[in-house]
Amino acid sequence: MTILAYNLSSNIKDNLQKIEALRRQILLLPIPPKTELRLKWEASLQRTYWSLILAGNPLSKTDMVKLLSTQSKTRLNPEQKEVVNYKKTLDFIRENWLISSKPVSLTTIKKLYDLACKPTLGTNTRLSSNSKKLQPFIDYLQAGKESPVIQAGIAQISTINADAFGEGNGSIARLVPYLYLYKHGYDFRGLLVLDEYLRKDLFSLKEAIESVGRNKHLTLWLEYFTNGILTQLQSAYKIASSAKFQTDLPAAFWKLNDRQVDILNSLEQPGAKATNKKVQEKYKVSQITASRDLSKLVKLGLLFSHGKGRSAHYTKV
Numbered sequence: 001m002t003i004l005a006y007n008l009s010s011n012i013k014d015n016l017q018k019i020e021a022l023r024r025q026i027l028l029l030p031i032p033p034k035t036e037l038r039l040k041w042e043a044s045l046q047r048t049y050w051s052l053i054l055a056g057n058p059l060s061k062t063d064m065v066k067l068l069s070t071q072s073k074t075r076l077n078p079e080q081k082e083v084v085n086y087k088k089t090l091d092f093i094r095e096n097w098l099i100s101s102k103p104v105s106l107t108t109i110k111k112l113y114d115l116a117c118k119p120t121l122g123t124n125t126r127l128s129s130n131s132k133k134l135q136p137f138i139d140y141l142q143a144g145k146e147s148p149v150i151q152a153g154i155a156q157i158s159t160i161n162a163d164a165f166g167e168g169n170g171s172i173a174r175l176v177p178y179l180y181l182y183k184h185g186y187d188f189r190g191l192l193v194l195d196e197y198l199r200k201d202l203f204s205l206k207e208a209i210e211s212v213g214r215n216k217h218l219t220l221w222l223e224y225f226t227n228g229i230l231t232q233l234q235s236a237y238k239i240a241s242s243a244k245f246q247t248d249l250p251a252a253f254w255k256l257n258d259r260q261v262d263i264l265n266s267l268e269q270p271g272a273k274a275t276n277k278k279v280q281e282k283y284k285v286s287q288i289t290a291s292r293d294l295s296k297l298v299k300l301g302l303l304f305s306h307g308k309g310r311s312a313h314y315t316k317v
Contacts, residue, residue: 002136002158006218015226016147022233026188026240035243038254040190041301042246043236048087050195051174057082065247071295078120086171089116093178095304095317099185103142106131109159112175117168130164137162141180148184152177153225157212174198191236197228254300259283260293264302267316274303274314 031039045068049061057079059067064083076084092115102108113124137158141151159173174195181187198205208224239246256264262283267274279290294314297303303314 003212004140006222009219011223012226015230018230026237029240039240043191043193044090046193047195050199054199055171069249069253082120085119086116093182097179097182098187100183106134112172113165116171121168124165133162134164148181148186149229152180153222155180157221192232194228194232197232
């Protein structure tokens with residue numbers, strides 16, 4: 001049975017008010033573009049790292065930084081693929097769901113599994129028999145007018161308890177809150193890292209999850225969840241206001257050459273697309289050089305990649 005009942009306790013209301021105030025402060029914070037680019041990249045790395053160590057991925061943060069910042073010439077092992085695919089799924093949410101009027105559906109959540117988990121875990125054979133457990137909360141949130149933060153919290157605990165994705169369920173449950181937050185414009189400039197809060201106190205996470213089944217309502221879970229959002233936003237604001245970087249990547253990683261800058265400028269017009277072939281022809285460079293330019297812009301979060309192989313094209317973020 002899907003549990004959707006809850007009360008807006010004084011703790012939840014207080015957390016929501018503080019979250020809204022911090023959201024405004026973060027939105028108004030003057031951050032130089034180059035600094036913001038790096039802060040967003042590092043936040044995406046942190047989300048990937050903290051979520052995947054919860055999933056049991058053995059790679060260190062240093063390993064993940066290297067993997068996501070360089071072009072590997074060797075075949076990736078399953079753990080490395082998991083990192084790359086999780087990061088791609090976060091990018092998918094940012095590209096397709098930031099301030100979106102589209103309704104979230106079961107197909108939407110299944111897409112998250114297909115991107116993040118299917119390449120390493122295979123086809124999910126359990127979803128067809130467990131999809132009925134997901135539909136009630138999807139319908140409830142679509143019809144309701146709850147705060148986006150409350151929606152994200154309900155979506156996460158409902159996904160955890162539905163357990164519709166087998167081994168990949170935890171990863172999907174940690175992606176779903178971002179889906180609902182981004183849909184309503186609560187991306188907090190891409191700086192929120194909720195997953196760190198979940199991982200750093202596993203006892204409190206376990207207690208909050210178990211409170212739902214024990215009490216038959218979501219109130220204690222939502223107190224925990226909203227406190228997590230608040231805690232991580234306080235950390236994000238502190239990092240952003242002090243421009244405190246958390247990786248020691250060389251300056252060359254962030255630096256663009258003239259050709260890469262021009263590629264970005266050429267995509268300013270809405271609907272503009274770049275392809276490897278177009279870059280080769282325009283700048284008289286080899287296929288390998290064009291690929292490196294486009295790949296770097298994608299890794300920095302400046303371009304979105306669509307499709308694979310010869311059909312691949314790129315659009316500006």
